[in-house]
Amino acid sequence: MLLSALLTGLVLGGTYALIAMGLTLQYGVARIMNLAYGDFMIAAAFGAFVLFTSLGINPLLGMIAVIPAGFALSYAIYGVMLQPLARRAKHSGRLEVDSILATFGLLFVIQGVALVIFGANFVSYSYLAIPINILGTTLAANRVLALVLALALGAGLYYALTHTRWGTAIRAVAVSPQAAPLVGIDVDRVSRFAFALGGALAASGGVVVSMYLTFSATAGVVFTMKALVVVIMGGVGNLLGALAAGLILGIVETLVATYIDTGLTLAATYLIFLAILVFRPSGLFGRRPS
Amino acid sequence: MTRALWLALVIAAVAVAVLAYMPSQLGPYPLGLMIGIMSYVVLATAWAMFSGPTRYISLATVAFFGLGAYTVAVLGDYLPYPLVLACAGLVGLVVALIVGVFTLRLAGVYFVVFTFGLTELIRQVVTWYEVNVTRTLGRYIFLDITTEQIYWQLLGLAVITIGIAFWVRRSRIGLALRVIGDDEVVAAHSGINIPATKIALFGVSSMIMALAGAIQSPRWTYIEPSIVFNPTISFLTVIMALLGGANRLWGPLLGAVPLFLLFEWLSAHFPNHYSIILGLLFIAIVFALPNGVLAFGEGLWQRLRRREAHS
Numbered sequence: 001m002l003l004s005a006l007l008t009g010l011v012l013g014g015t016y017a018l019i020a021m022g023l024t025l026q027y028g029v030a031r032i033m034n035l036a037y038g039d040f041m042i043a044a045a046f047g048a049f050v051l052f053t054s055l056g057i058n059p060l061l062g063m064i065a066v067i068p069a070g071f072a073l074s075y076a077i078y079g080v081m082l083q084p085l086a087r088r089a090k091h092s093g094r095l096e097v098d099s100i101l102a103t104f105g106l107l108f109v110i111q112g113v114a115l116v117i118f119g120a121n122f123v124s125y126s127y128l129a130i131p132i133n134i135l136g137t138t139l140a141a142n143r144v145l146a147l148v149l150a151l152a153l154g155a156g157l158y159y160a161l162t163h164t165r166w167g168t169a170i171r172a173v174a175v176s177p178q179a180a181p182l183v184g185i186d187v188d189r190v191s192r193f194a195f196a197l198g199g200a201l202a203a204s205g206g207v208v209v210s211m212y213l214t215f216s217a218t219a220g221v222v223f224t225m226k227a228l229v230v231v232i233m234g235g236v237g238n239l240l241g242a243l244a245a246g247l248i249l250g251i252v253e254t255l256v257a258t259y260i261d262t263g264l265t266l267a268a269t270y271l272i273f274l275a276i277l278v279f280r281p282s283g284l285f286g287r288r289p290s
Numbered sequence: 291m292t293r294a295l296w297l298a299l300v301i302a303a304v305a306v307a308v309l310a311y312m313p314s315q316l317g318p319y320p321l322g323l324m325i326g327i328m329s330y331v332v333l334a335t336a337w338a339m340f341s342g343p344t345r346y347i348s349l350a351t352v353a354f355f356g357l358g359a360y361t362v363a364v365l366g367d368y369l370p371y372p373l374v375l376a377c378a379g380l381v382g383l384v385v386a387l388i389v390g391v392f393t394l395r396l397a398g399v400y401f402v403v404f405t406f407g408l409t410e411l412i413r414q415v416v417t418w419y420e421v422n423v424t425r426t427l428g429r430y431i432f433l434d435i436t437t438e439q440i441y442w443q444l445l446g447l448a449v450i451t452i453g454i455a456f457w458v459r460r461s462r463i464g465l466a467l468r469v470i471g472d473d474e475v476v477a478a479h480s481g482i483n484i485p486a487t488k489i490a491l492f493g494v495s496s497m498i499m500a501l502a503g504a505i506q507s508p509r510w511t512y513i514e515p516s517i518v519f520n521p522t523i524s525f526l527t528v529i530m531a532l533l534g535g536a537n538r539l540w541g542p543l544l545g546a547v548p549l550f551l552l553f554e555w556l557s558a559h560f561p562n563h564y565s566i567i568l569g570l571l572f573i574a575i576v577f578a579l580p581n582g583v584l585a586f587g588e589g590l591w592q593r594l595r596r597r598e599a600h601s
Contacts, residue, residue: 093345093398096398096399097398098576101528101572101576102573102576102577104528105568108565108566111565111569112563112564112568112569115562116563116566222410225410264415267411273404274392277396277404281396281400
């Protein structure tokens with residue numbers, strides 16, 4: 001029981017880590033607090049759902065279509081909606097307020113479109129629902145695949161950010177948007193790219209979620225919330241922090257669901273969040289503000 | 291008091307008297323509309339009282355609204371009505387103080403994130419409690435309160451809310467709040483107790499929201515978490531306050547009246563596309579009127595006068 005709970009928690013945590021990485025890119029680099037993030041994810045999950053149920057395309061292949069779509073859509077949204085706000089803002093506080101409000105509106109637009117097309121019901125599809133035996137407990141193959149995918153995408157992103165030229169540019173903007181132009185970095189372009197990359201990660205997270213969870217048009221809020229908690233827990237802009245925090249959150253939630261009650265998982269998330277706010281507001285691995 | 295203030299008070303008293311007299315002239319449907327407008331005037335004014343000057347955006351209006359309504363549903367049969375209302379306000383205040391103590395000491399973004407999920411959290415916890423402990427999901431409210439009485443109570447609450455907002459703007463705490471919103475470092479150096487000021491005002495604003503929910507709850511007769519914790523209410527409150535201008539006393543009222551009527555019309559004619567239109571409208575307001583209609587109008591007026599002075 002404990003081992004199976006831990007494994008399930010690890011799968012869930014891997015997904016949380018994946019989506020939190022995208023959000024930490026958007027918030028840490030582009031300085032956009034995206035409240036519509038979870039709804040982006042759900043849109044991608046519906047995309048994978050449609051591809052699978054009506055065209056019979058499996059979600060792994062579906063990803064090849066959905067992830068670039070997520071990237072392109074986020075790129076366009078940043079250019080049309082958020083870049084003007086970023087240019088208008090005289091200081092970062094103003095941008096924060098404006099971006100929160102604008103993406104809050106966007107949340108209702110995306111959710112509304114999803115409700116019109118798919119209705120309010122929970123949906124899921126059955127892909128690779130074959131039991132696999134791991135260390136004496138069984139786990140559905142789609143969950144194992146979800147974990148592998150989350151880890152592969154996360155590791156790939158981490159490698160790209162730490163070992164390539166544009167990855168270095170992104171990290172430079174995350175550390176100091178004021179100083180980055182001094183070394184010839186176009187902050188506008190990098191921000192836009194980072195926001196779009198975050199959108200691509202949201203899309204991949206959505207596809208991963210659709211493989212093993214049921215979801216509905218209004219489920220985005222909870223995912224945004226959890227991703228935000230993981231981002232704050234790991235420290236804003238910290239990818240490895242997001243990975244660790246995501247895994248912790250996934251395991252804690254599954255343990256609460258297994259041993260206490262499924263209805264209290266969000267309460268558990270909030271308890272962790274409160275503890276972080278009280279003891280380590282700069283994140284588990286963040287430095288204390290001087 | 292100055293003469294202008296006396297005049298304003300007389301006009302306000304006449305307006306309230308006219309509004310209080312209206313139910314006898316209206317049918318049930320217009321009265322329902324008036325109740326909706328009153329409710330959003332209260333919510334938007336209470337929201338702007340805290341979020342306007344501090345720029346701490348609260349996305350949890352309906353969490354307090356719903357808690358107020360639920361308190362009435364739970365206690366309505368056991369306590370006299372005024373006491374029930376007092377309890378509802380108290381519940382809102384206590385929850386706001388807990389949230390405030392944890393989040394308002396930190397940067398604004400933690401507060402936003404916390405309030406963003408707070409409604410969902412309270413909804414899930416109430417659902418869990420009802421299913422597992424009381425074993426009944428959904429409650430009935432049978433209170434002997436007429437629609438007119440609900441309207442008068444809301445009108446009273448609106449007058450009190452605007453009165454508090456007026457007083458806060460002119461008092462030391464309002465000035466402190468504006469300094470905090472402009473620059474926290476300056477505020478700290480002028481000896482303002484930042485967390486206490488923010489928490490106090492957030493508490494008052496949340497208490498008013500809880501009362502608004504409590505007063506309206508007898509209209510529903512049957513309530514359950516998914517009805518009273520409807521996130522659209524939080525959304526509407528923010529958009530109304532922003533449209534009118536969250537930094538003006540009359541801004542939220544000015545935003546609430548036309549937008550409520552517009553939403554009423556939209557939900558009747560476009561029930562399925564309602565939230566898409568709302569979202570687009572919201573984005574448009576953030577873009578075109580970041581400081582609200584009143585500030586926009588004042589800016590326009592000043593520009594016109596300057597041009598006249600030049601010519």
